[in-house]
Amino acid sequence: xRGLSAIAAANGWFITFTGLAIVFTGLAVLAGFIASLEKxxxxxxxxxxxxxxxxxxQPPGPAPIPLAQESPAPMPQESFSPRAVSLSGETxxxxxxxxxxxxxxxxxxxxxxxxxxAEKRGIxxxxxxxxxxxxxxxxxxxxxxxxxxxxxxxxVTVQPEE
Amino acid sequence: xxxxxxxxxxxxxxxxxxxxxxxIAVGIGFIYLxxxxxxxxxxxxxxxxxILMGNVPIFKGLGLGIYESGSVLNYLYxxxxxxxxxxxxxxxxxxxxxxxxxxGRPKLMLLGAAAQLGIFVTYLAALALGFPANEAASIGxxxxxxxxxxxxxxxxxxxxxxxxxxxxxxSYMALVPVIQPPIMFLLTTKKERLIRMSDxxxxxxxxxxxxxxxxxxxxxxxxxxxxxxxxxxxxxxLLKECLVADRxxxxxxxxxxxxxxxxxxxxxxxxxxxxxxxxxxxxxxFFLGAASFMAATAGGILFAKLMNVFSHDKINPLVGAAGxxxxxxxxxxxxxxxxxxxxxxxxxxxxxxxxxAGVIGSAVAAGVLWSFFISP
Numbered sequence: 026x027r028g029l030s031a032i033a034a035a036n037g038w039f040i041t042f043t044g045l046a047i048v049f050t051g052l053a054v055l056a057g058f059i060a061s062l063e064k065x066x067x068x069x070x071x072x073x074x075x076x077x078x079x080x081x082x083q084p085p086g087p088a089p090i091p092l093a094q095e096s097p098a099p100m101p102q103e104s105f106s107p108r109a110v111s112l113s114g115e116t117x118x119x120x121x122x123x124x125x126x127x128x129x130x131x132x133x134x135x136x137x138x139x140x141x142x143a144e145k146r147g148i149x150x151x152x153x154x155x156x157x158x159x160x161x162x163x164x165x166x167x168x169x170x171x172x173x174x175x176x177x178x179x180x181v182t183v184q185p186e187e
Numbered sequence: 188x189x190x191x192x193x194x195x196x197x198x199x200x201x202x203x204x205x206x207x208x209x210x211i212a213v214g215i216g217f218i219y220l221x222x223x224x225x226x227x228x229x230x231x232x233x234x235x236x237x238i239l240m241g242n243v244p245i246f247k248g249l250g251l252g253i254y255e256s257g258s259v260l261n262y263l264y265x266x267x268x269x270x271x272x273x274x275x276x277x278x279x280x281x282x283x284x285x286x287x288x289x290x291g292r293p294k295l296m297l298l299g300a301a302a303q304l305g306i307f308v309t310y311l312a313a314l315a316l317g318f319p320a321n322e323a324a325s326i327g328x329x330x331x332x333x334x335x336x337x338x339x340x341x342x343x344x345x346x347x348x349x350x351x352x353x354x355x356x357x358s359y360m361a362l363v364p365v366i367q368p369p370i371m372f373l374l375t376t377k378k379e380r381l382i383r384m385s386d387x388x389x390x391x392x393x394x395x396x397x398x399x400x401x402x403x404x405x406x407x408x409x410x411x412x413x414x415x416x417x418x419x420x421x422x423x424x425l426l427k428e429c430l431v432a433d434r435x436x437x438x439x440x441x442x443x444x445x446x447x448x449x450x451x452x453x454x455x456x457x458x459x460x461x462x463x464x465x466x467x468x469x470x471x472x473f474f475l476g477a478a479s480f481m482a483a484t485a486g487g488i489l490f491a492k493l494m495n496v497f498s499h500d501k502i503n504p505l506v507g508a509a510g511x512x513x514x515x516x517x518x519x520x521x522x523x524x525x526x527x528x529x530x531x532x533x534x535x536x537x538x539x540x541x542x543x544a545g546v547i548g549s550a551v552a553a554g555v556l557w558s559f560f561i562s563p
Binding site: 027028029031035036037038040043044045047049051053055056057059060062063066119122125145146148149 | 285289290293297300301303306307308310311314315316320324389391392393398402405406410427428430433544547548551552555556559
């Protein structure tokens with residue numbers, strides 16, 4: 026059998042239209058998902074940050090002491106002054122990857138090795154982000170015998186940019 | 188004297204006929220295209236040499252030929268017959284592919300879907316020419332421009348045609364720089380070829396990690412028969428992007444894919460034994476394969492033009508031609524043609540999106556076709 030009758034006999038039209046519809050639907054749904062993924066992730070981040078704030082809020086004390094209420098809030102007693110740095114989405118993500126990569130090297134790490142590992146793993150714009158973290162004081166150079174090596178600055182915490 | 192004559196009769200010189208010469212010439216042609224013209228050398232050189240191996244005239248019954256059970260080549264060919272090698276190649280492709288260009292501009296994925304038109308148009312054409320439905324589906328998949336997918340589907344639907352279909356698919360993939368440009372010029376105006384596209388948005392690492400998981404689940408729930416191919420493709424990509432399995436990703440994208448490509452290429456080449464391969468059916472498959480490639484290219488370009496009617500953010504229709512999944516050759520052809528019109532217009536990055544979507548699209552199409560022919 027040949028021609029249109031052969032196509033009809035083998036359900037050719039049905040298979041073609043259904044097949045094309047499935048391929049288009051599959052890729053269109055995937056495209057839609059990818060398009061909204063960025064928004065979904067930022068929504069998730071905001072939700073997580075809100076939850077974190079909610080959980081870290083101090084619960085009310087059992088019996089309020091009037092004297093304590095009137096006194097000013099106690100100052101932190103650490104030897105270094107802790108500070109929080111706000112990072113934007115991409116930089117925060119790269120910061121987390123750098124943290125993960127340096128964990129393998131130990132507390133003291135080499136910047137060139139870190140860059141090499143970041144490039145190998147396809148982290149976007151590693152030089153730019155590393156420079157940004159240095160300028161923000163998140164990474165500091167060691168002195169003395171360890172000069173030329175770096176570490177994460179103690180007492181500096183990172184939070185997502187509002 | 189009789190012994191010498193008998194011995195000579197059993198050598199290749201005594202057993203050879205004209206068909207062997209034709210196939211040996213084809214094999215040498217493949218090796219030439221691979222080495223001298225750099226057309227897909229990693230595929231054409233093993234396949235070309237495999238054709239030579241499969242077409243040395245041999246005495247049947249000695250357990251040497253690829254179709255003789257117990258022969259070394261027959262054991263290696265098992266992976267082709269059972270569709271084992273294509274998913275392993277997809278694992279390697281996943282581990283070496285950066286999906287960020289596609290993730291940065293997801294609407295271009297539709298061009299990868301549109302280019303699958305070639306598969307279904309050729310399927311209809313093959314049916315109309317009298318091919319049985321399972322063979323027609325296997326011939327149609329050549330239009331996916333994806334060798335492993337074509338081999339995988341053919342091994343499931345029409346195992347006897349694996350040789351001609353694989354050879355047709357890889358030949359046309361290698362000839363993408365020759366087949367596509369005339370169609371691209373025919374279907375686009377100069378003004379359209381000059382369109383500059385805006386940059387895609389940057390893609391975060393987290394999106395790249397989520398994509399293979401979500402993409403796998405979405406596609407395989409829709410077309411479960413594509414699971415062996417898409418499962419391995421997305422798994423390979425997850426290995427690459429998750430950073431913590433770097434050793435596995437490295438193996439998948441280097442040693443593993445290389446080993447499988449060598450074995451697949453040689454055995455597919457060797458499966459083109461002249462007496463099995465040189466038939467009228469093979470000639471028909473070659474013609475339909477070429478038509479399939481052309482229809483796929485046209486489908487992508489025309490759909491890009493259609494998208495431009497409805498979208499403010501214009502797409503250069505040349506990018507649609509990259510919807511056929513010959514990665515990265517068709518994207519390179521888009522860049523080359525775009526550059527010919529405007530040397531400062533860089534389309535390669537944009538073309539990689541539909542190009543990679545084409546890989547996913549052709550695997551989904553193969554899954555869909557296979558599922559229609561799986562006997563209940």
